[in-house]
Amino acid sequence: MSEVFIYDHVRTPRGKGKSDGVLHEITPIQLATQTLERVRDRNKLDTKLLEDIIFGCVVAVGEQGGNITRIAALNAGYDQSVPGVQVNRYCASGLEAVNMAAAKIMAGQADAAIGGGVESMSRVPMGADGGAWALDPDVAFNTHFIMQGISADLLATKYGYTRQDCDAYAAESHRRASHAWKNGYFDRSVIAIKDVIGLDIASRDETIRPETTVDTLSALKPSFAMMGQKAGFNTIAQQVYPLVEKIHHVHHAGNSSGIVDGAAAVLLGNRELGDKLGIKPRARIRSFTSIGSEPTIMLTGPSFAAERALKRAGMSAADIDLWELNEAFSAVVLRFMDAMAVPHDRMNVNGGAIAMGHPLGATGAMILGTLLDEMERRQVSTGLATLCVGAGMGTATIIERI
């Protein structure tokens, strides 16, 4: 089996995923195109060397539809020999794309590839791709489908995380993200996005509010209380979790991941690629995995994924210096830290999606990059990135600096 290395990664700033967001006028194909252009240009990459590009994109319909990856590669002027494919592992798509690209290289079936992802949530809204899970009555009944927000509240209730716990975590995410930006921790990786006339339209994440405190969050109303109580989702959740007497609705817009636009790309290759390009590998991918877990509570997957990735790498949790877990909801991270005995000062140290947002298809590649940058800054050796995934899944990747 070949070794696979991360040579570089870039990400766009994350713009608020609404019609007044800075990136709303930028098409998703442009987000993907400019990301591919920048990772090529700054590495003076001869794109003929690439044997695949894999991008996560969750709502792959409309202008994100078809196979956005191949079209972005053509649009970015990549050599026509480079194919592209779009994958959907819901929220972990970006990390899954990196893992699949790595797998090709490890299997000796490619020398170099790009993994990454794109999602313009302001232009192609969540749910626009339909799907049988929630809509087809037969499937919704069979799987006890509930909305993800109810799952998050169920998770918080089952493991005893209060509104106060979740808000405190969220406030800290904003503080850390703001601190990281102020100190330039993201400078190396975040690329400016340009508009039609070539001007920088965005160079910073748009949704960070450093002034956030538990107090300022306390005014926000729970997002899923109505849906849970009136539409019947709580009852369905309790059909599966009958020991839960009552679901407490603790999550709201302020302690859940933000809806944003963004894209990211990670350049992967075997050792020879570095020699050809004259660049140094920054990290080795030690192991990766995706798992399935109970779908109604839906969001407990990361610890199971992390455990399996650790096992594959012959490591234990104590061997990991730094952790990134997508901040889908506060309770997801709180539960993971308890389940894996990870201290908060080694988890999401530069904030996460609660502060900066979660562009579904891209986030996995973004947090892997954030993890690597911070490992380098701290001069530590090992890191694990993971995400919870819709329908009860989890994806995790362990990297090690060279």
Add this chain to the structure above:
Amino acid sequence: MTSYFKYSVDSDGISSIVIDQPNSAANVMDQQFIDGFKEAVNKAIGDDAVKGVVISSAKTSFIAGADLKVLEASLYEKKDPEDYFKKCFDFSSFLRKIELSGKTFVAAIDGAALGGGFEIALACHARIVSDKKGIMVGLPEVGVGLLPGGGGTQRYLRMLGVEKSLPLLLQGSQLNAKKALDAGLITQIVTSDDLLKVAKQWILDNPAAKQPWDKEKYQIPGGSSPMQPNIAQFFVGTNAAVQASTQHNLPAPRAILSCIYEGMQLPMDTALRVECKYFVKLNLDPVSGNMIRTIFLNKSEADKLSRRPQNVEKKKHEKIGVIGAGLMGAGVAYVAAQSGIEVFLIDRDLAAAEKGKSYAENKMKRDLEKGRIKEEKIAEILGRIHPTTDYANLSQVSLVVEAVFEDRDVKAEVYKKSAEHMRKDAVMASNTSALPISGLAQTYFNPAQFIGLHFFSPVERMPLVEIIKGQQTSPETLAYAMDFVGQLRKTPILVNDSRGFFTSRFFGAMINEGVTMVSEGVSPALIEQAAKSAGMAIGPLAVSDEVGLDLAHHAGKQAQKDLGPDYKPGSSLAVITTLVEKNERFGRKNGKGFYEYAADGTKAIWPGLHSIWKLKDEAAQPSLSEVKERLLFSQLVDAAKCFAEKVIDHPADGDVGACLGVGFPIYLGGPYSMMDTLGLDHVIQRCDQLAKNFGEDRFGVPDSLRVMAKNKKTFYGPTSVLLTS
């Protein structure tokens, strides 16, 4: 074979098909109906001189729906999915043939058109309905666990769109003509006299009519794609709401949802085929059979007073007495007055009697606000309730309902005072829910004229009356009591005297099991959730709190006093005693029971329970299905005992009583239907295991059940134990 159909063609080329089933009050859809219908329609379609067809009925209803006897027989025949589909789809396809015939079909509706009858009307190009009062149309199949399998779901969908059709189908709504017209289900309302004329004219005005969905560029109103955002949201919400409300127990609403979701994405012909397959699937599911048997067949039988002694002349009660103007007495007075009966409402002082009358007034005021009743009607009903303290009024009545405090001495006093005035042939009925009738009868001057009439609260809403025959109750007394229940338009079940009769002890078995589990350290949340998951409206702990733990405690003491050395305390009594005597937890009334009740109306399990009875670890907690099984099987065993002890003579009484009176899940059809569905061998095997694990007292099955199982007997059907004993 006489035809059900009168066929003629007039000079305008309009054919009339009049449905007139011989020797029957209504047109019933049996095989002969279907064959004759096809023959008549084919004749019209094959006749070049015919421009169009008016289908009408010679009866007071259009088509009454399925034939009960055929339906009953079909419950016990083994259905082959392929054959059954062929048979069902043959009819659905024939209706499709009507709408594609190239001739205009009009249904002229002059009476109720429900279910299959309305499906025929929907396949016509127009539905003209007369303005005769009380005509209802609709597709109520969901109520008996089915769906309209003759194109009903697809035609509703294509006429109304997803968001309007689904609620009507999921609720089985029956609409009057005005509402049906507003909804878009019928074409026009005309006077009864003009009905046929307008129907014929419609044909002349619309030659070779096509259904909207057979025209080019047709779109389902509101959109044809379930992925369209508003429709997607509607499906997500409805899928959740139905999962929550049915607790995954009712297959019909789920199948209806699938018919709409899948049907909207298909051309009509394929959609009809898919609908028919879901219809067959529901027919193969025991749930529909159980629902049809209990709430259609057996309830109809009970409503016809089938247990009434035949040779006693029917009596119409004009005036009755109600003694005790509390909640139950006031409720009985209210429903009697609603049914046109004069009521003397007697209590110890006039204020109390007046208060009982105001119960009716308050209920009707609420109906007035909602526009369900008119002022004059209220005055008329209230005018029939006469609050009084004077027992002399009882000389005018044919029946007295006694609803005073559950105390033998108090009741005996009332009987004595009543007897001084009551006519020799009048019935004395006690509404006791706990005290054995035969014992009470001994305190009445003529036990033969004494009977139990157990009403349920709130009387005006609960459809059931449990009639308890005492050892000495005469056939006349029983017959007159049944006549009274019939006048109230309530459903009677007949049971023989026993402590707790049938419904109370049967319901009590489930509560006892739930409360017993608390003492074992089973999570109270799990117990309550299991009851809901089984299909009960409320869990055993919540219902205990509602009834009052102090009352349960008192009833235990009373039973101990009554039975002396024969008294065997229920397995849950220790829990109740501890809560009442040591912790002053009386239930909802003092805000302290299994739950604690907050001022804002919310409640939560009282954590103190776990200091008294240590909660098992999460890993040691039983599964949801184990708890469900204990709750339901405790009731099955009690029902089997009631049958063995002859408290219940007919399983139908037990099933109807269980479902209509004490909230036993309707999808199971009642305890006797459930045992037949599971198979007695399986029931006995599970009970033996449960008896070993949790106690012979609650799960030991009577020997007679083992004998039934050994002889391959069932409670219902061709192998029914009733047919041979």
